[in-house]
Amino acid sequence: MVNESENTPQASTLADEDQMADPSNNDSQEDISLGDFNDVTSLSSLKAIRSGNENASGNEQANRNDEVEEDPLLTRYHTACQKGDLATVREMIHGKLLEVNNDGDPVEHITGLHWASINNRLSVVDFLVSQGSDVNARAGALHATPLHWAARYGYVYIVDFLLKHGADPTMTDEQGFNLLHLSVNSSNIMLVLYVLFNVVSKGLLDVDCQDPKGRTSLLWAAYQGDSLTVAVLLKFGANIKIADTEGFTPLHWGTVKGQPHVLKYLIQGGADFFLKTDTGKDCFAIAQEMNTVYSLREALTHSGFDNHGYPIKKWFKKSQHAKLVTFITPFLFLGVSFALLSHINFLFAIIILFLFAIATNKILNKFVLPSYGRMGVHNVTLLRSPLLSGVFFGTLLWVTIIWFFKVMPWTFSDKRYTNVLMLVILLLVFYLFGQLVHLDPGCLPEETNHENVRQTISELLQIGKFDTKSFCIETWTRKPLRSKYSSLNNAVVARFDHYCPWIFNDVGLKNHKAFIFFITSMESGIFTFLALCLEYFDELEDAYEEISQKNSKCFILGDSDLCSGLAHDKFTFLIMLWALLQSIWVASLIFVQAFQICKGLTNSEFNVLMKESKAIGPDGLSLNENFNTTPEGFAPSIESGEENSDTVLSPVPGSMIRKPRTCFGVCYTVTGMDQWLAVIKETIGIKDSTGHNLYSITSKIPTNYGWKRNIKDFWLTSDVNAPLWRRILYSPSGSKALLNGTEVDYFKLYKLPNKDVEQGSDMV
Incomplete structure (x- = not known):
């Protein structure tokens, strides 16, 4: 087995093995190290104080060393630094009660600046540095600087301040860890990004710098199971093949941890899973010993390899060809299904179709999906x-074929205008579908210039908003309000509404209006087709009058036109029923979209509102999903127009907790019925499981400027010089649109227009 006491990387421990004030609080921080901590320890005085934990500092300092008498004055000072009591710190320094460059304890020489740094007390750090405190002072058993202490817990604002005031990022602690190593160890992706762009990108540190045991930051991130850090390090050019002194590469240590996403990133990045360590063990042997075989196999399969590490045979040379086969398959499946139901016994046909569906699923998964291109996790x-999307297109094709070859020839003389209307609707739906599949939903361009990224990070730090809510860690851009990152398009989508599987694309700023036209045209087409089919069945009844008299009634349908259709053209009858079934979820989608447009919010924002009741973690603790480490009492340098940028509806803590997926749940979500039910509850004021009245939720919408204003904002483009019909029919071609009657750039929307002022009346 892997000898944990010898091969496991030594974690950057401060004092105790328990976690202390981790700002990210994500699952990648679990079990930072499984190794032996005995050779590298520090006194318990290094433990950070959480907000509200008033008794921690006194107990920690009291136990430093029984042989050293505690200095009450120094204890009071250090406690004030820990708690952020600036008034007391200022009083003691200005009152000459102690000197700022002689404020360390007599045992470990831990200064007030160390204590303020590890507790994220920026105001105290600022004051102490202004009074001449040494930013590179070493203290503790690890001989670490305040910069090291802040980095261990991911405190970006403290690290930024110390670096700007002379802290040396190249210094290492007793374990040989520098700023980059410690930032990775914190598992705070925002600090990792900050260090990469402001230290590594400037050439102050190498992204592949190694600790005394030859372990790079990528190796540490892999062992910690921190997939976000692994992804960004690989994107920054980290070498995936560097091994430590024992021959362990990042993939070896990733296999020890067994985090599937980490393994996927590493394998996609070119890691060699056959490479052996100095003890002759490859990833497969390590996975067996550490019980992570399932994770390794999942990562291999995802990356196009079988369980033994050999490439899976691909039946299609191009990913697009495989996707095209997937797209066409539903059309063939529907045709075969309706043909079987039309010509053989119903129960027998259901059994055959069930087996046919299983076989189709197996074929697609085994022979088609492996040819898809792999991106991400x-x-x-x-x-x-x-x-x-193929199911929809297949349905549309069969409706078109049936109408053109069967329904129209029989009904054109009596329903001429209805057939012309059907033709127009079909052409419109085909056109809109093709546009929505390929149309840009409003993707912001990815930022590749490091200087621009540094500028963005600096601006966000100045206003206290450097977190994943305001900064996209995938595209390195600032997120505008109402936007969201899309893994499908690998971009931030402006005014993101939702991902629609029926068009295999996102719905956002540039295609939302076209989507509304699409679903309303689809619903109109279904009912037009229904009317023509009923007329067609009536014509069939007249044509087969003699047969109809012998068998004039159906079991359920009676002697209606539907009975005639079932008796004389079952295939067309089934196509009509299938189309009518689609009209149910389309109608619910239209209802939900109309409600949201009138309320001035997107589908994504509505989901956030519905999930606010789940904003508390399972233990009653609020989760920090945004990796926000803004210091308490932070006074940002508010830029003009930035003061209310935090009013945007964004994913709330706990909102990403997934429920177990069932077949019914998937259908419920895909058809949009969950949204329909939520809107019904919102409209009539049904209470949720916690007893809160959902009706009050819409009062929290920051983008609701009144239903009339909201409708105008959605349907009118901001081009006041264009004709009214063009403003209604056309979608925004660029990034600008109306919001509260004024033109805003959704690619740079960081402030919402004031609700109290009716703006831009001339824009209507």
Whole structure:
């Protein structure tokens, strides 16, 4: 087995093995090290104080060393630094009660600046540095600087301040860890990004710098199971093949941890899973010993390899060809299904179709999906493929074929205008579908210039908003209000509404209006087709009058036109029923979209509102999903127009907790019925499981400027010089649109227009 006491990387421990004030609080921080901590320890005085933990500092300092008498004055000072009591610190320094460059304890020489740094007390750090405190002072058993202490816990604002005031990022502690190593160890992706762009990118540190045991930051991130850090390090050019002194590469240590996403990133990045360590063990042997075989196999399959590490045979040379086959399959499946139901016994046909569906699913998963291109960590499944868009297109094709070859020839003389209307609707739906599949939903361009990224990071730090809510860690851009990152388009989508599997694309700023036209045209087409089919069945009844008299009634349908259709053209009858079934979820989608447009919010924002009741973690603790480490009492340098940028509806803590997926749940979500039910509850004021009245939720919408104003903002483009019909029919071609009657750039929307002022009346 892997000898944990010898091979496990020594973690950057401060004092105790328990976690202390981790700002990210994400699952990648679990079990930072499984190794032996005995050779590298520090006194318990290094433990950070959490907000509200008033008794921690006294107990920690009291136990430093029984042989050293405690200095009450120094204890009071250090406690004030820990708690952020600036008034007391200022009083003691200005009152000459102690000197700022002689404020360390007599045992470990831990200064007030160390204590303020590890507790994220920026105001105290600022004051002490202004009074001449040494930013590079070493203290503790690890001989670490205040910069090291702040970096261990991911405190970006403290690190930024210390670096700007002379802290040396190249210094290492007793374990040989520098700023980059410690930032990675914190598992705070925002600090890792900050260090990469402001230290590594400037050439002050190498992204592949190694600790005394030859371990790089990528190796540490892999062992910690921190997939976000692994991804950004690889994107920054980290070498995936560097091994430590024992021959362990990042993939070896990633296999020890067994985090699937980490393994996927590493394998996609070119890691060699056959490479052996100095003890002759490859990843497969390590996975067996550490019980992480399932994770390794999942990562291999996702990356196009079988369980033994050999490439899976691909039946299609290009990913687009495989997607095209997936897209066309539903058309063939529907045709075969309706043909079987039309010509053989119903129960027998159901059994055959069930087996046919299983076989089709197996074929697609085994022979088609492996040819898809792999990007990111999301597993390639049929629900993440063009399958559902193929279901819609297949339905549309069969409706068109049936109407053109059967229904129209029989009904054109009596329903001429209805048939012309059907033709127009079909052409419109085909056109809109093609546009929505390929149309840009409003993607912000990815930022590749490091200087621009540094500028963005600096601006966000100045206003206290450097977190994943305001900064996209995938595209390195600042997130505008109402936007969201899309893994499908690998971009931030402006005014993001939702991902629609029926068009295999996102719905956002540039295609939302076209989507509304699409679903309303679809619903109109279904009912027009229904009317023509009923007329067609009536014509069939007249044509087969003699047969109809012998068998004039159906079991359920009676002697209606539907009975005639079932009796004389079952295939067309089934196509009509299938189309009518689609009209149910389309109608619910239209209802939900109309409600949201009138309320001035997107589908994504509505989901956030519905999930606010789940904003508390399972233990009653609020989760920090945004990796925000803004110091308490932070006074940002508010830029003009930035003061209310935090009013945007964004994912709340706990909102990403997934429920177990069932077949019914998937259908419920894909058809949009969950949104429909939520809107009904919102409209009539049904209470949720916690007893809160959902009706009051819409009062929290920051983008609701009144239903009339909201409708105008959605349907009118901001081009006041264009004709009214063009403003209504056309979608925004660029990034500008109306919001509260004024033109805003959704690519740079960081402030919402004031609700109290009716703006831009001339824009209407």
